[in-house]
Amino acid sequence: MNSGIPGAGLPALRDHNAALVLDLLRVATVADGGAGISRQELATRTGLTPQAVSKIVARLAGQGLVAEAGRGASTGGKPRTLLRLVRQARYAVGLHLDRDELTVVLVDLAGEAVTERVTPFDLGAGPGAVLEAVAERVREVTSDVPGAERVLLGAGAAAPGPLDHAAGVLGRVTGFPGWDGFALADALAGRLGLPVTLDKDTNAAALRVPADGPRPASFAYLHVGSGLGAGLVLDGALYRGPRTGAGEFGHQTLEPDGPRCACGRRGCLEALCLAALADGDTARAARLLAVGAANLAALLDIDRVVLGGRAVTPAFRDEVAAALAREAAPGTVRVARExxxxxxxxxxxxxxxLAPLFGRRRFGFWRRFLAAVPDDGF
Amino acid sequence: MNSGIPGAGLPALRDHNAALVLDLLRVATVADGGAGISRQELATRTGLTPQAVSKIVARLAGQGLVAEAGRGASTGGKPRTLLRLVRQARYAVGLHLDRDELTVVLVDLAGEAVTERVTPFDLGAGPGAVLEAVAERVREVTSDVPGAERVLLGAGAAAPGPLDHAAGVLGRVTGFPGWDGFALADALAGRLGLPVTLDKDTNAAALRVPADGPRPASFAYLHVGSGLGAGLVLDGALYRGPRTGAGEFGHQTLEPDGPRCACGRRGCLEALCLAALADGDTARAARLLAVGAANLAALLDIDRVVLGGRAVTPAFRDEVAAALAREAAPGTVRVARExxxxxxxxxxxxxxxLAPLFGRRRFGFWRRFLAAVPDDGF
DNA sequence: GCACTTTGGCAACAGCGTTGTTTTAGTGGG
DNA sequence: CCCACTAAAACAACGCTGTTGCCAAAGTGC
Structure with missing residues (x-):
């Protein structure tokens, strides 16, 4: 079998450019003020000709995704017509299945939450009860959406890892062994009547973290909760790895002769760090986390780290930031303020x-600037 | 500034498909026997229609890159016409500037070495002497190529890191501080009259390692020489990171309270491992390397590691493989046999x-299957 | 009020892969 | 030997993409 990169035709070309335009429109709709963006600016930003942009915008407007939104100031000639995304044109459901809490959000086309439901929850209650609870919450959240069957794109589900993103199957959730091997994506899709994408909670968070400043092309989201995990964004897209298991940040050995971890290895960062937190020794926990983060940053040349998870208070975040400033080479990594x-x-x-709509995509086209690896496999 | 993913037109589409076809032809030309590949098979492998493949092949043949090479057996109808890359159609020069040795190779369009020159070398001799030596070797290696100015695509240079791949500028080469900040790519390009790409030796190796079996989409090349570095191949392309400094595998802290390393951090894998090697304690070195490799494999979900560098003998490779089997979760990673x-x-x-010719490219098109990260930067 | 600038639509166009059809070159049964 | 059949590959027409050239619309500024 070959690398599997598919050949592309005119439809792929059209979709690619439409996605670029849609993403620029999304940013202009969401960013401060949400003034919108003109066709001219879309043209310069994409490198397409103004005429091509006009055609693309006309197509998108025909689908109801884009609308005109006033005009900008003149710069000596005809003023620019501003365009915005029609936020109500599409929606997506987001689910966070935590161990004891279920969060369900409805998100509009621009990617912002419209409705939110947070309810207590027991992941140990078993598939039947869990599916029922999720379906009920989703029904509540989507009941106000007119023409839901037409505008609801699907649901994304975030769950504790490890899990198989491609297959939509859960793995060994610590403390809840009954879910191991459960095909949650398919089960939810059947129950909700929507396409469902399953991923690790850390990966979902990495898609949405409020890093301060423009979001860098590569960064790491570090999650400190009942475990220690990471969501890795490399070159502008989530990196999941061959078995969609990437991000096992907590199971790096920091003390080769340290205590045995539940994962089988020794001196794992997760075990050491969580033990320190349990002891109330946040300074030690922060330092351990900083060492792990510095290791990761050095390996991946990452210059920004975002923290999250229940254990992360602003104070702890500051402790980690200070420790990281000591552990890593000066000026190379920093912890996001938020x-x-x-x-x-x-x-x-x-x-x-939503991501595929605004889609930087998996293969092809512009990777010419990276060195591709010869693919000798058959 | 936006993500910078450019819009695509018909030429980009054409180049994308041509690159796919060229890569399949390259594999068929190099793989055992080099029998070639038919238009039909190209069509099924790329997903393009046979007619599209015929047109693409005709274009490539017009440029002299592809030629017919016999016919396959009939399967009941007209036998397939086999196609192969014309290996002499293009060449590229590869340079390895090591501390005490200069290797220069001439590589044909199929990516295989045609000529090789290995000469003693002193990286400390300064830019003038080094450029002169390199230019002379390149002249020797390319003198037999007819119409060199037409068929020589350029030169790639591999040097000890860290360095700035994008700018083509060297960094602090351990032991040779005089090169810090030297714009080697530009200097070489001027001297050779060829486009020059500069990269770390570890990255170059990762492009060409003989991993046993089909080359996986994601793997790590670990280099053990005068330092400890890694070349990371993630999702089928080299990962270099925002500042093209990724792969600092040796400077991960394995002992938070260990000895201070030259890099400023403590208990670095490189310092510990090289010290063990210097002591002749290969078992300890192998175990340390295995711990580092297991950390990397867990973080990136990588299932294959390739070793290289002067310190890596087959025996040491076996030691590392055995240690890794103990350190990592069972069945997750293995060390390549070669x-x-x-x-x-x-x-x-x-x-x-050569890579851009066969180019999976940086952005665009098929990334829709990955979750793109919203790009809110301006 | 007129010259000038900029936006953006209209129309013709070139180039891409696709579709429908025909030609070419084999196999195999009678 | 002939003829029906099959598969590969070229030929021709086509649809759709972004591009180019041109022009109308809508402002600014002297």
Missing amino acids: CAGARTIAEGAAWLV | CAGARTIAEGAAWLV
Whole structure:
């Protein structure tokens, strides 16, 4: 079998450019003020000709995704017509299935939450009860959407890892062994009547973290909760790895002769760090986390780290930032000022559904600037 | 500034498909026997229609890159016409500037070495002498190529890191501080009259390592020489990171309270491992390397590791493999049976030049299957 | 009020892969 | 030997993409 990169035709070309335009429109709709963006600016930003942009915008407007939104100031000639995304044109559902809490959000086309439901929850109650609870919450959240069957794109579900994103199957959720091997994506899709994408909570969060400043092309989201995990964004897209298991940040050995971890290895960062937190020794926990983060940053040349999870208070975040400044080479990495909030994961889950629309895509086209690896496999 | 993913037109579409076809032809030309590949098979492998493939092949043949090479057996109808790359149609030069040795190879369009020159070398001799030596070797290696100015695509240069791949500028080469900040790519390009791409030796090796079996989409090349570095191949392309500094595998802290390393951090894998090697304690070195590799594999979900570098003998490779089997979760990672040879880096350097021809590219098109990260930066 | 600038639509166009059809080159039964 | 059949590959027409050239619309500024 070959690399599997498919050949492309005119439809792929059209979709590619439409996605670029849609993403620029989304940013212009969401960013401060949401003034919109003109065709001219879309043209310069994409490198397409103004005429091509006009055609693309006309197509998108025909689908109801884009609308005119006033005009800009003149710069000596005809003033620019501003365009915006029609936020109500599509919606996506985001689910965060935590161990004891279920968060369900409805997100509009621009990627912002419209409705939110947070309810207590027992992941140990078994598939039947869990599916029922989720379906009920989703029904509540989507009941106000007119023409839901037409505008609801699907649902994204975030769950504790490890899990198989491609197959939509859960793995060994610590403390809840009954879910191992359960095909949650298919089960939810059947129950909700929607396409469902499943991913790790850390990956969902990485899609939505409020890093301060423009979001870098590569960064790491570090989650400190009942475990220690990471969501890796590399070159502008989530990196999941061959078995969609990437991000096992907590199970790096920091003390080769340390205590045995539940994962089988020794001196795992997760075990050491969580033990320190349990002891109330946040300084030690922060330092351990900083060492792990510095290792990751050095390996991946990452210059930004975002923290999140229940254990991460602003104070702890500051401790980690200070420790990281000591552990890493000066000026190479910094911790984002904001940390991920409670809703981040659920909103990120919805982004699993929206992302293809605004899609930087998996293969092809512009990778010419990277060195591709010769693919000698058959 | 936006993500910078450019819009695509018909030429980009054409180049994308041509690159896919060229890559399949390259594999068929190089793989055992080099029998070639038919238009039909190209069509099924790319997903393009046979007619599209015929047109693409005709274009490529017009440029002299492809030629017919016999016919296959009939399967009941007209037998398939086999096609092969014309290996002499283009060439690339690969340079490995090591501390005490210069390797120069000439590589044909199929990516295989045609000529090789290994000469003693003193990286400390300064730019003038080094450029002169390189230019002379390149002249020797390319003198037999007819119409060199037409068929020589360029030169790739591999040097010890860290360095700035994008700018083509060297960094602090341990032991040779005089090169810090030297714009080697530009200097070489001027001297050779060829486009020059500069990259770390580890990255070059990763482009060309003889991993046993089909090359996986994601793997790590670990280099053990005068330092400890890694070349990361993620999702089928080299991962270099925002500042093209990724792969600092040796500077992960394995002992938070260990000895201070030259890099400023404590208990670095590189310092510990090289010290063990210097002591002749290969078992300890192998175990440390295995711990680092297991950390990397867990974080990136990588299932294959390739070893190379002067310190890596087959025996040491086996020691690391055994240690890794103990350190990592069972069945998750293995060490390739072969380790990278002496020519690997120089050939990989030439691949820096060839890769765009067969190019999976940086952005666009098929990334829709990955979750793109919302790009809110302006 | 007129010259000038900029936006953006209209129309013709070139180039891409696709579709429908025909030609070419084999196989195999009678 | 002939003829029906099959598969590969070229030929021709086509639809759709972004591009180019041109012009109308809508402002600014002297």
